[in-house]
Amino acid sequence: MLRFLLRRSLGAVVILFLLSIVAFLLFFGMPRDPALLMCGKTCTPANLENLHHVLGLDKPIPEQYWIFLTNLVMGSDDFAQGPCPAPCFGYSYHSNEQVWGTLMDRLPATVSLTLGGAVFFLVIGLGTGLIAAWKRGTIVDKTFTAGAMVISSMQIYFLGPLALAILVYQTHVFDKPAYNEFTENPGAWFSGLIIPWVVLSTIFASQYTRMARSSMIEQLQEEHVRTARAKGMSRRYVFLRYAWRGSLIPIVTIFGIDLGSLLGGAIITEYTFGLPGLGRLAVESVFFSDLPLLLGVMLFSATMILLCNIVVDAAYAFIDPRVRLA
Amino acid sequence: MWIRFKRDRTGVISAYVVAFFFLVGLLAPVIANLYGKNPYTVYADERPELFDSAGVPVQPNGGISGEFWFGLEPGNGYDVFTKLLYGIRTSLMISVAVTLATVLTGILLGVTAGYLGGRADYWISRVIDFLLAFPAQLFFIASMPVVVSLFVSPRDETPVYVRVVALILVQWFLGWMSLGRILRGTTLALREREFIDAAKVSGAPPGRIIRKEILPNVVTPILVQGTYMLPNFVTAEAGLSFLGVGIVEPTPDWGQMFAKASTELVMQNDITYMFFPGISMIVFIVAFNLLGDSVRDAFDPKTAR
Numbered sequence: 259m260l261r262f263l264l265r266r267s268l269g270a271v272v273i274l275f276l277l278s279i280v281a282f283l284l285f286f287g288m289p290r291d292p293a294l295l296m297c298g299k300t301c302t303p304a305n306l307e308n309l310h311h312v313l314g315l316d317k318p319i320p321e322q323y324w325i326f327l328t329n330l331v332m333g334s335d336d337f338a339q340g341p342c343p344a345p346c347f348g349y350s351y352h353s354n355e356q357v358w359g360t361l362m363d364r365l366p367a368t369v370s371l372t373l374g375g376a377v378f379f380l381v382i383g384l385g386t387g388l389i390a391a392w393k394r395g396t397i398v399d400k401t402f403t404a405g406a407m408v409i410s411s412m413q414i415y416f417l418g419p420l421a422l423a424i425l426v427y428q429t430h431v432f433d434k435p436a437y438n439e440f441t442e443n444p445g446a447w448f449s450g451l452i453i454p455w456v457v458l459s460t461i462f463a464s465q466y467t468r469m470a471r472s473s474m475i476e477q478l479q480e481e482h483v484r485t486a487r488a489k490g491m492s493r494r495y496v497f498l499r500y501a502w503r504g505s506l507i508p509i510v511t512i513f514g515i516d517l518g519s520l521l522g523g524a525i526i527t528e529y530t531f532g533l534p535g536l537g538r539l540a541v542e543s544v545f546f547s548d549l550p551l552l553l554g555v556m557l558f559s560a561t562m563i564l565l566c567n568i569v570v571d572a573a574y575a576f577i578d579p580r581v582r583l584a
Numbered sequence: 585m586w587i588r589f590k591r592d593r594t595g596v597i598s599a600y601v602v603a604f605f606f607l608v609g610l611l612a613p614v615i616a617n618l619y620g621k622n623p624y625t626v627y628a629d630e631r632p633e634l635f636d637s638a639g640v641p642v643q644p645n646g647g648i649s650g651e652f653w654f655g656l657e658p659g660n661g662y663d664v665f666t667k668l669l670y671g672i673r674t675s676l677m678i679s680v681a682v683t684l685a686t687v688l689t690g691i692l693l694g695v696t697a698g699y700l701g702g703r704a705d706y707w708i709s710r711v712i713d714f715l716l717a718f719p720a721q722l723f724f725i726a727s728m729p730v731v732v733s734l735f736v737s738p739r740d741e742t743p744v745y746v747r748v749v750a751l752i753l754v755q756w757f758l759g760w761m762s763l764g765r766i767l768r769g770t771t772l773a774l775r776e777r778e779f780i781d782a783a784k785v786s787g788a789p790p791g792r793i794i795r796k797e798i799l800p801n802v803v804t805p806i807l808v809q810g811t812y813m814l815p816n817f818v819t820a821e822a823g824l825s826f827l828g829v830g831i832v833e834p835t836p837d838w839g840q841m842f843a844k845a846s847t848e849l850v851m852q853n854d855i856t857y858m859f860f861p862g863i864s865m866i867v868f869i870v871a872f873n874l875l876g877d878s879v880r881d882a883f884d885p886k887t888a889r
Contacts, residue, residue: 273717284730411869413819415826415839416862419846423858427851522719526823530846537722541827544725552726559719 263572270564274557281556282323285549286315312338313351326553347554352546357554360539367437368535370447371454371527372520378459379466380513386463387470392497394475402467410464418457418530425453435531454531458524462516469512473505480504506577514570521566522559588882595878601871609673616666619653623670623836628661635661638849646856657844658854660833668860670836672868678751679817685756687810690763695802697764698771699794709768712761720758724820727754728829744835751821751830759817763809770802804883811876815869822865838865 310316314325326348328334333344339354347357390402425432435453438446477483478501486496523537532538536555543551589595608615616622628635634642639659641647646655646664654664697708731750736742774780774797783793822839824830826846831837841861844850850857 273714276714277718281726284727407873408866408870411815411866411873412862413822413842413865415823415842415846416858416865419842419851420855420858420862422846423851423855427848428855519719519721523722525721525725526826529827540722541725541829544729544829547729556719556722556726559722560717563719564717 259572259575263568266568266571270561270568273564274560277560278327278553278557279323281553282326283319285553286319286322347557348550350543350548350551352543352548352551357550360551361536361554361558364534364536364539366439367533368521368523368528368537370437370440370451371458371524371533371535372517374451374455375458375462375520375524376513376517378455379462382459383463383466384470384509387467388474388502390467390471391474391478399471403471406464406467409460410468412461414457414461414526414530417461418454418527421453421457422531435533437533437535451533454527454533457530458527465512466509469509470505473508474501477501477504503577507574510570510573510577514566514573515563518563518566519559522562523555585882589878592878592881594874595882598871598874598878601867602875605672605868605871606676608669609676612666612669612673615669619666621652621663621666623662623667624834625663626660627656627663628659631661638853640849640853646854648856654860655854655856658849658857659844659847662834662836664857664860667836667841668838668864671838671841671861672864674748674831674836675818675821675838678748678821679814681752682755682759682817682821683810683814685752686760686763686813687806689756689760690767690809691799691802691806693760694764694767695771695794695798698768699775699790699798701772701775705768708764712765715758715761718758721820721823723758724754724824725827725829727757728824744831747831747835751824755817755820759813763806763813766805766809767802770805771798774798774801808876808880808883811872811879815872815876818872819865819869 307316314322317325329342329344329346329348331344333342333346335341337349339349339356342348342356342358345358347361349355350357350360353360386402386406390399393399422435426434432453433449436450438450440447478497480501483496483500483504486500487493523535523540525537525540527533528535528537529541536559540552540555540559542548543555628639634647634656636642639661641656641658641661643649646658648655652663652665654668656662657664657667693708697705728750731753732742732746735746735749780793780797783797788796818838821830822837822842825832825837825839826842828843831840833840838861845858845861
């Protein structure tokens with residue numbers, strides 16, 4: 259187990275390193291001058307020169323990248339804005355705040371949205387999927403399957419504004435979604451996030467319904483399930499103890515991928531509901547051409563994805579004893 | 585195969601629906617011409633009597649009338665019907681281009697990796713692994729301005745075709761891996777079959793073997809994957825335009841209509857407007873997914889649903 263974790267972590271570090279090179283080249287190596295954008299309309303050549311120097315953009319690209327890497331690992335005191343302890347992604351061009359600090363500020367909203375949404379969509383999705391498989395071929399199954407098909411074809415950028423328009427702007431049942439600290443006011447935290455949770459989990463749950471159903475049906479055709487039934491075990495016992503466990507494996511894989519990408523910033527959801535999370539931060543940093551911030555979000559998000567993948571692979575060993583981690 | 589598909593009623597109906605959307609996109613200028621309007625006319629300026637002071641259509645249901653079938657867009661007052669037609673046209677055009685590009689790349693790299701094996705296979709597989717670890721959506725929004733800036737300087741107005749090309753490029757870059765991986769696996773299995781050995785023994789060069797022996801045998805996974813990929817590209821492109829990094833006004837685009845629909849003005853005053861892009865996209869995606877399932881069933885009747 260330990261060896262597996264170590265090897266996978268090393269692999270993840272290599273991928274992150276390569277990703278940082280690609281992202282760095284993409285943002286800093288292109289024929290686009292971030293200083294020019296910062297400098298604005300009233301830009302004199304001297305100002306521009308000065309900005310280049312302050313931002314370290316007058317150095318060759320490999321050197322810039324090297325400085326970025328050493329700052330990341332060791333921290334740096336060379337920034338004009340003040341010291342920057344490791345992990346140092348530098349200072350934002352736009353707000354002049356530390357990138358790492360900004361990321362940590364935005365993380366709680368994203369985590370709240372993701373975990374709350376995940377609870378909703380796992381319970382609803384797996385529940386309806388199981389019921390559909392249990393009642394396979396009946397009207398219940400057909401309703402669930404058809405419903406899941408249609409809902410999973412919806413997009414957050416349609417369902418989100420629709421929910422907002424109906425629940426907030428037209429009927430005023432709810433307040434506009436907002437993020438409040440859980441520690442300060444749990445009630446406001448919950449009521450501010452309920453619409454985003456429901457919208458996010460409606461769309462995700464429908465995918466899990468379809469997956470859980472087909473995976474269950476596949477498992478029910480396995481030989482060990484048939485043997486258990488033939489031995490005289492009750493349908494319910496076989497269903498819940500035998501088939502359920504086997505059907506979890508593909509679901510865990512997808513759940514890991516979904517969780518990772520949501521934790522790295524549920525971009526469209528956060529943007530739709532105006533939640534101050536990582537995804538919205540990414541969109542903002544694109545609009546302001548805030549390269550250090552963008553690079554920070556990107557690497558952070560990739561780390562989340564890779565981390566979740568490793569956790570998922572490790573979780574296999576617990577669910578499926580046949581899997582050997584080597 | 586064709587006969588099996590034709591027997592599948594759901595598949596045939598959804599094929600008609602999908603074909604209808606493509607036809608609408610293709611014939612958008614013709615339809616708009618017959619209808620007598622275009623999606624660029626700012627009716628808020630031309631016919632100010634149709635709007636109130638906030639720019640919301642005066643008539644109920646978003647200004648739906650015999651003259652404006654789907655109503656008028658709040659704000660600038662574009663005609664929604666023609667805007668939707670042209671929006672579908674833009675989105676489908678981009679998505680088809682992305683699908684073609686990814687399929688070509690997938691074939692090229694996947695079949696090469698699978699057929700050559702050895703070092704080429706190793707490196708192509710590593711590249712696929714690496715690109716799959718990319719946070720895709722984040723990469724799209726981050727690289728859109730960068731790719732655009734490759735073509736135009738930030739001070740100039742960005743022409744529409746540059747945005748279209750950039751959208752195609754970024755989606756293509758992270759879109760081909762799944763198909764590439766599948767084709768690699770299929771080719772790997774095909775390579776060991778006798779008919780390939782026979783071709784080799786009879787002295788056929790590798791290029792000919794790939795063209796004449798391998799490619800005809802990987803048409804099935806390509807078609808199946810292709811029908812799954814295209815709707816994904818449509819929604820991804822719409823998502824980018826929704827976030828404001830894709831196609832921007834005044835060029836009509838499906839996703840950009842969603843962006844308009846999520847503004848406070850629309851949510852507060854004109855819910856009807858939301859449903860036109862919303863419902864049409866749901867119908868399209870549902871039909872395309874059903875079509876994808878039917879195509880898969882027709883090619884591969886063994887897998888049960």
